[in-house]
Structure formats: C-alpha cells, structure tokens
Amino acid sequence: MIGNNEKPLAERMRPTDLEEVSGQEHLIKKGAVLHKVLESGKIPSIIFWGPPGVGKTTLARIIAKKSNLQFFGLSAIDSGVKEVRAVIDAAAKLGKALLFIDEIHRFNKSQQDSLLGAIEKGIITLIGATTENPSFEVNAALLSRCQVYILKSLEIEELRALYKKCIQTDEILRTKNINILEDDALLYFSGGDARKLLNVLELVVNSFDAEDIEITNENVTAILQSRHAVYDKKGEMHYDVISAFIKSIRGSDPNAALYYLALMIQAGEDPKFIARRLLILSSEDIGNANPTALVMANNCFQAVTLIGYPECDLILAQTVIYLATSTKSNAAYQAIRKAQKIASESGNLPIPLHLRNAPTKLMKQLNYGKEYKYAHDYDGNFVAMEFLPEQLIGSVFYDPGNNPRENEIRQQMQRWWKEKYNY
Numbered sequence: 116m117i118g119n120n121e122k123p124l125a126e127r128m129r130p131t132d133l134e135e136v137s138g139q140e141h142l143i144k145k146g147a148v149l150h151k152v153l154e155s156g157k158i159p160s161i162i163f164w165g166p167p168g169v170g171k172t173t174l175a176r177i178i179a180k181k182s183n184l185q186f187f188g189l190s191a192i193d194s195g196v197k198e199v200r201a202v203i204d205a206a207a208k209l210g211k212a213l214l215f216i217d218e219i220h221r222f223n224k225s226q227q228d229s230l231l232g233a234i235e236k237g238i239i240t241l242i243g244a245t246t247e248n249p250s251f252e253v254n255a256a257l258l259s260r261c262q263v264y265i266l267k268s269l270e271i272e273e274l275r276a277l278y279k280k281c282i283q284t285d286e287i288l289r290t291k292n293i294n295i296l297e298d299d300a301l302l303y304f305s306g307g308d309a310r311k312l313l314n315v316l317e318l319v320v321n322s323f324d325a326e327d328i329e330i331t332n333e334n335v336t337a338i339l340q341s342r343h344a345v346y347d348k349k350g351e352m353h354y355d356v357i358s359a360f361i362k363s364i365r366g367s368d369p370n371a372a373l374y375y376l377a378l379m380i381q382a383g384e385d386p387k388f389i390a391r392r393l394l395i396l397s398s399e400d401i402g403n404a405n406p407t408a409l410v411m412a413n414n415c416f417q418a419v420t421l422i423g424y425p426e427c428d429l430i431l432a433q434t435v436i437y438l439a440t441s442t443k444s445n446a447a448y449q450a451i452r453k454a455q456k457i458a459s460e461s462g463n464l465p466i467p468l469h470l471r472n473a474p475t476k477l478m479k480q481l482n483y484g485k486e487y488k489y490a491h492d493y494d495g496n497f498v499a500m501e502f503l504p505e506q507l508i509g510s511v512f513y514d515p516g517n518n519p520r521e522n523e524i525r526q527q528m529q530r531w532w533k534e535k536y537n538y
Contacts, residue, residue: 124314124316125309125313125317128277128280129173133149136170136173136174137170138169138270138309139169139174139267143174148264153182158178158184158213159262160240160241161178161242161243161261162219162249162264163175163245164247164249164263164266165265165266165267166308167311168308168309168311171217172188172217179215184211184240185212187214187215188216189214189215189216190217191219191221191222191226192217195226196225196226199230202239203233212239212240213239216243218244218245220246220247227256228254228257231260234257235260241261249263268307269309269312270307274307274309277312278313282295292328293320293330294330295330296330300333300336300339301330301335306354319334319339322334353384356378357379360372360376360389363375364396364439365400368439372436373432373436376389376432380424386419386423387419390419390431393416393435394412394415397412399445399447400443400448401442402446402516403444403446403520403521404446405441405442406520408437408441418430446521450514466504467502467503467505469485469500472484488500501535
C-alpha cells in the first residue's frame with residue numbers, strides 16, 4: 116500500500132466531503148441541485164461534463180460515500196465490456212454499487228450499451244465523467260437514463276484559496292517555509308484545473324533543496340519550461356495544443372494552424388474531436404461573413420467520420436486552410452449570447468397576441484393571431500410588424516460584422532428598420 120507521503124499532493128488533498136470541494140457552487144452549495152440529490156438519498160445515474168481537474172472523480176467518490184454504496188472505478192481508456200460485466204456481477208452480489216467510469220466518451224456504443232440493463236434493474240448507479248459534449252459522445256439510450264451536470268473551470272480566487280489551503284494543511288508542505296511572492300504563473304499554468312495547479316505547485320516546491328522557498332513567476336516559468344513537454348492526447352498538453360490550434364485559425368494564420376494540426380495527428384488525436392472543434396469555430400468565428408465555412412466544416416466532420424486515419428489528414432488540412440483564410444465574424448456568437456442574457460433576465464414575457472397560434476375557436480375569440488400579417492403577401496416579402504414582446508421592442512441582438520457579406524446584411528436591415536420604426 117502506498118503511504119500518504121508517497122501520494123501526489125493532488126491525491127493527498129482530495130476532498131472527502133462536499134464542503135471541502137473547490138468551486139462548483141452552482142451544484143454543491145446548500146440548496147443547489149447536487150446538494151439536494153444527496154440530501155434526498157435518491158441518487159440518479161449521472162454524467163459529469165466538464166474540463167479536467169474540476170472535481171468529477173472527487174464528486175463521484177463523495178456521492179458513493181454519502182450513499183453508503185461500494186465504489187467501483189474504471190477508466191474507459193483501458194477497460195471494456197469484460198471489466199464492466201465484472202463490476203456488474205460484483206454489484207449484484209452486494210445488492211447495489213456505484214460505478215464510476217472516467218472518460219466515458221471513449222466507450223463505443225456496444226460498451227455503453229452493456230451498462231443499460233444493470234442501470235434499469237438498479238444494480239448499479241452509474242457516474243460517467245467526460246470532457247466532451249455528452250450529446251455527441253454518449254449514445255441516446257444511456258444519456259436518457261442519466262442526469263447531466265456541467266462542471267466549470269475554477270475561478271482565480273478559488274484556485275488561490277486552494278493552494279493557500281494546501282500550504283497550510285498538507286502534512287508535507289506545512290513542514291516547509293513556503294512564501295509565494297507572485298502567483299500569476301502558478302494560476303496561468305493551471306488553466307482553471309485544480310489538479311494541474313497542485314501538480315505544478317508540488318513540482319516547484321520539490322525543485323528547491325532548501326526548506327525556505329520563495330515562489331515567483333520567474334522561477335515557476337523556468338522550472339516548468341525546463342521539463343520537455345510532449346503532446347499526449349490524454350495529457351495536459353492536449354488542451355494547450357487545441358487552444359493554440361483554434362486561436363491560430365481565428366487569427367487567420369494557416370501555417371500555425373497546420374503545425375498544431377500536425378502535432379495532433381502525429382499523437383493520434385481523435386480526428387472527430389478535431390473536426391468537431393472546426394465545426395464550432397466555423398459558426399462562432401466566421402458565421403455569416405462566409406456561411407460556406409459551416410458547410411465545409413460539416414462536410415469535413417462527415418468525411419472524417421467515414422474515412423478516418425490516415426487519409427482524413429488531408430481533409431482536415433484542406434478545411435483548416437479554408438477556415439483560417441476565410442473572412443471572420445463573431446457577430447452571430449455575440450447575438451445569441453446577448454439574446455440569452457436578456458431571456459434569462461426577463462423571464463417568460465407574454466408572446467404578442469398576433470403571433471400566437473390559434474388552433475381552437477376560443478383562442479380565435481380571444482384574438483390569438485388576429486392581427487398577423489403574412490410577409491409574402493407584401494412587396495419585398497416584408498411587412499412592418501413588431502415580433503418582440505412589448506417590453507423588448509427596439510432591442511438589437513444581431514450587429515452585423517464589418518465584412519462585405521454582413522455589410523450587405525446591415526444595409527438590408529437598416530432599410531427594414533427604417534420602414535418599421537419610421538426613422
């Protein structure tokens with residue numbers, strides 16, 4: 116058995132109760148959804164979706180402890196149907212158990228399907244952890260049997276509180292005189308990942324021979340850069356490279372984008388993961404400045420799914436070059452974020468009567484749909500009518516970007532706006 120002093124700092128500091136967990140207040144604070152679930156004692160099967168190092172495994176262990184369920188943990192990287200069935204058999208003998216599957220998105224359909232019967236019979240409570248959107252990576256049958264909870268990267272103050280707590284309470288660190296003069300580098304290299312933060316802190320502390328340790332941005336950076344970083348699709352650099360890849364395309368640099376693409380291909384990164392990010396980027400960063408970008412990215416995703424490696428590298432490269440050299444606009448992204456903000460703040464405002472559906476006689480008597488004007492009956496297929504709820508009349512969410520195509524859209528919208536509001 117590994118002694119506590121031999122465990123990594125992140126493992127030594129792993130919380131055993133909800134009150135000790137850093138971040139995720141939207142789920143675990145008193146009155147929040149996961150806190151209520153634990154209080155009820157009725158634990159559903161769960162998918163935790165979020166970036167690495169934010170507490171997915173920790174929460175699963177706490178749920179098992181609070182529910183008095185035997186905890187079984189598997190990693191989808193090195194487990195399959197055989198290992199799943201072994202856990203189900205063990206759980207059946209116990210009456211019930213909690214099965215945690217890390218990176219559940221790496222299970223194929225048959226592996227995911229092997230869980231369904233045991234979940235239905237109540238033999239296991241499943242908790243799956245994924246860094247990928249479960250709507251894409253978890254099959255519908257399994258997803259329908261699970262509650263999906265989204266975990267967030269830790270905020271700066273949460274990370275700062277965590278490393279201070281470690282220095283004060285960890286049985287090894289508190290024997291040293293650790294003085295953190297600057298923490299920008301510590302926080303930067305953590306990327307909102309609590310486990311990564313503690314790994315970096317431990318690495319830096321262990322780099323000093325003396326008991327008196329002063330941590331600065333300069334020595335943190337020097338220590339980390341002295342370690343040769345190797346891309347690993349299951350490791351920390353995975354997220355740094357995909358970030359650099361997307362930012363290079365957004366910044367219209369096809370050469371840098373191709374370099375990072377090559378790194379990922381060389382490491383055997385899942386081509387569907389890359390293509391999915393391109394699909395998101397085509398809408399978020401290009402949008403209506405060049406609508407063909409979305410078509411290209413979608414075709415790329417379909418082709419990559421069909422062909423796979425090694426031939427799909429050319430399809431990915433072609434799409435990357437097209438997107439990187441395309442006109443850019445984030446106007447659609449900004450528009451939906453503004454609309455979502457207003458929708459969340461305003462609540463359910465009444466739909467204007469003239470826009471309401473009127474399938475019954477009573478609804479027609481109440482003037483549902485009465486003043487509606489069919490746009491195609493008017494010149495230019497446009498009619499000056501208000502479509503927003505009364506409280507939001509005149510609101511603008513979409514502000515076209517400054518590029519040839521969206522400038523045309525802006526001019527058309529200005530003509531419509533003038534006719535509607537007579538300005």
